[in-house]
Amino acid sequence: MRTARPLLPWVVWGVAALAYAVAIINRSSLSALGPAAQEHFGIDATALSMFAMIQLVVYAGLQVPVGVLLDRFGSTNMILGGGVLMVIGQTVMALAPDVSLAILARVLVGAGDACTFISVMRILPEWFAVRQLPTVSQLTGLIGQAGQLVSVAPLALLVSVAGWASGFLGIAAAGLLVALLGSLVLRNRPGDSTLAERIIGRQSRTSRDARSLATPPVTGVVEMAPPATEMIPVMKEPRVRGLGFWSRARRLLRIPGVRLAYWVHFTSPFAANVFILLWGTPFLVGGVGLSPPAASGLLSLTVVSSMLAGLLLGPISSRFVERRVWINVGITVALATVWIAVLLWPGAPPMWLLVLLLVVMPFGGPASMIAFEVARSHTPRSFAGFGTGLVNTAGFTASLLVILLIGLVLDLQGAGSPEDYSLGAFKVAFAVQVPFWLLGLTMIVIEARRTKGWMQEHGRRLR
Ligand SMILES: N[C@@H](Cc1c[nH]cn1)C(=O)NCC(=O)O
Numbered sequence: 524m525r526t527a528r529p530l531l532p533w534v535v536w537g538v539a540a541l542a543y544a545v546a547i548i549n550r551s552s553l554s555a556l557g558p559a560a561q562e563h564f565g566i567d568a569t570a571l572s573m574f575a576m577i578q579l580v581v582y583a584g585l586q587v588p589v590g591v592l593l594d595r596f597g598s599t600n601m602i603l604g605g606g607v608l609m610v611i612g613q614t615v616m617a618l619a620p621d622v623s624l625a626i627l628a629r630v631l632v633g634a635g636d637a638c639t640f641i642s643v644m645r646i647l648p649e650w651f652a653v654r655q656l657p658t659v660s661q662l663t664g665l666i667g668q669a670g671q672l673v674s675v676a677p678l679a680l681l682v683s684v685a686g687w688a689s690g691f692l693g694i695a696a697a698g699l700l701v702a703l704l705g706s707l708v709l710r711n712r713p714g715d716s717t718l719a720e721r722i723i724g725r726q727s728r729t730s731r732d733a734r735s736l737a738t739p740p741v742t743g744v745v746e747m748a749p750p751a752t753e754m755i756p757v758m759k760e761p762r763v764r765g766l767g768f769w770s771r772a773r774r775l776l777r778i779p780g781v782r783l784a785y786w787v788h789f790t791s792p793f794a795a796n797v798f799i800l801l802w803g804t805p806f807l808v809g810g811v812g813l814s815p816p817a818a819s820g821l822l823s824l825t826v827v828s829s830m831l832a833g834l835l836l837g838p839i840s841s842r843f844v845e846r847r848v849w850i851n852v853g854i855t856v857a858l859a860t861v862w863i864a865v866l867l868w869p870g871a872p873p874m875w876l877l878v879l880l881l882v883v884m885p886f887g888g889p890a891s892m893i894a895f896e897v898a899r900s901h902t903p904r905s906f907a908g909f910g911t912g913l914v915n916t917a918g919f920t921a922s923l924l925v926i927l928l929i930g931l932v933l934d935l936q937g938a939g940s941p942e943d944y945s946l947g948a949f950k951v952a953f954a955v956q957v958p959f960w961l962l963g964l965t966m967i968v969i970e971a972r973r974t975k976g977w978m979q980e981h982g983r984r985l986r
Pocket residue numbers: 640641664665667668792829833887888889891892915918
């Protein structure tokens with residue numbers, strides 16, 4: 524008799540989410556170590572900010588290629604491959620004698636990181652029911668945010684106590700451990716083998732009996748044991764043959780729902796990314812005039828707020844599937860409105876307005892997860908990795924452009940270095956976000972209308 528294992532989907536998800544948290548730890552491992560990195564490699568602030576930029580460019584640039592590989596090799600291989608790249612990257616970072624090798628290390632970490640998130644998103648629909656997916660996706664994002672907490676204070680402490688090499692070798696060791704765990708637990712879908720099982724050439728009973736939570740439970744029915752699986756020819760999902768990269772991209776982009784997902788991901792998360800990744804502390808300290816501890820206290824609000832948003836938005840977007848895009852739009856309009864109030868406030872914004880900004884702005888990250896739900900509803904299954912990668916490029920491209928433009932506008936005003944920072948210059952610089960919100964919101968309205976028409980024409984209903 525076959526036994527359903529209702530826990531297995533949660534175990535697979537737990538390990539996949541842990542792999543994503545490790546990717547975030549790797550991604551943000553330099554964020555609290557700026558001064559230590561400058562001292563270790565003897566570099567200035569511009570060279571230090573290059574580390575963050577290179578890693579982001581590699582991450583964003585690899586999303587589509589990784590998506591294509593994901594459709595071909597599956598989530599397990601991509602998550603484990605990404606994990607191994609990050610382990611190598613952090614080992615190189617630990618032992619690098621000079622800055623050029625450290626840059627190579629950041630490229631490897633960015634590449635490994637790029638493989639992780641979309642592969643985790645791709646594995647979820649194989650194990651969970653459609654109704655559960657928004658909540659499980661948001662919980663995944665939330666666990667990733669928790670990874671960010673680990674990489675800030677504890678890593679800085681480890682490096683200050685044990686030294687640079689031990690700190691980074693420690694991250695590499697943690698990554699290796701999670702990769703080993705992943706090779707024992709991760710399966711692309713129910714019935715698939717783990718990497719460890721593929722290596723030894725034997726499938727365990729747990730893998731054979733695995734069920735997705737989307738499969739209705741079998742009650743009161745005794746099932747016959749399945750015939751030996753080695754005797755059954757493996758049925759593969761038909762692949763779309765003869766389609767090269769550009770034809771696939773064209774086919775995908777012809778679907779208005781995929782374009783809608785792209786713009787949803789483009790519009791909501793960049794404000795928080797820009798603030799947390801680079802410009803938040805300079806604005807609060809050099810522009811508003813807060814002390815560094817007050818600024819870091821305010822910045823830590825963003826993590827709490829983002830986690831709270833993840834908890835709220837999962838069930839809400841699952842309950843209101845037809846309205847999920849408008850939930851995202853509402854959040855973007857709210858955070859853009861608070862930002863515009865800060866920019867238009869005469870002089871320094873009051874503390875209550877800054878707190879409001881740092882509570883509302885991080886909702887954009889979890890709100891952008893709605894884009895992956897929209898993409899899943901509209902992307903053909905054999906393009907799922909490609910579609911997820913393409914959509915994930917959007918928010919990161921917007922974030923990169925806004926980071927660069929803010930720096931450029933500060934420079935143009937002669938306020939490009941800490942001694943020249945001023946509130947007025949920052950207000951002008953942060954105003955570059957406004958055209959990005961306007962573009963994104965306009966495209967969402969246009970593509971939402973086209974998607975509605977397309978669905979009526981094709982007789983489709985949202986899932
Ligand atoms: N929008 C983020 C995820 C997120 C969830 N909660 C806050 N942020 C996203 O798209 N992430 C991709 C990644 O690789 O982290």
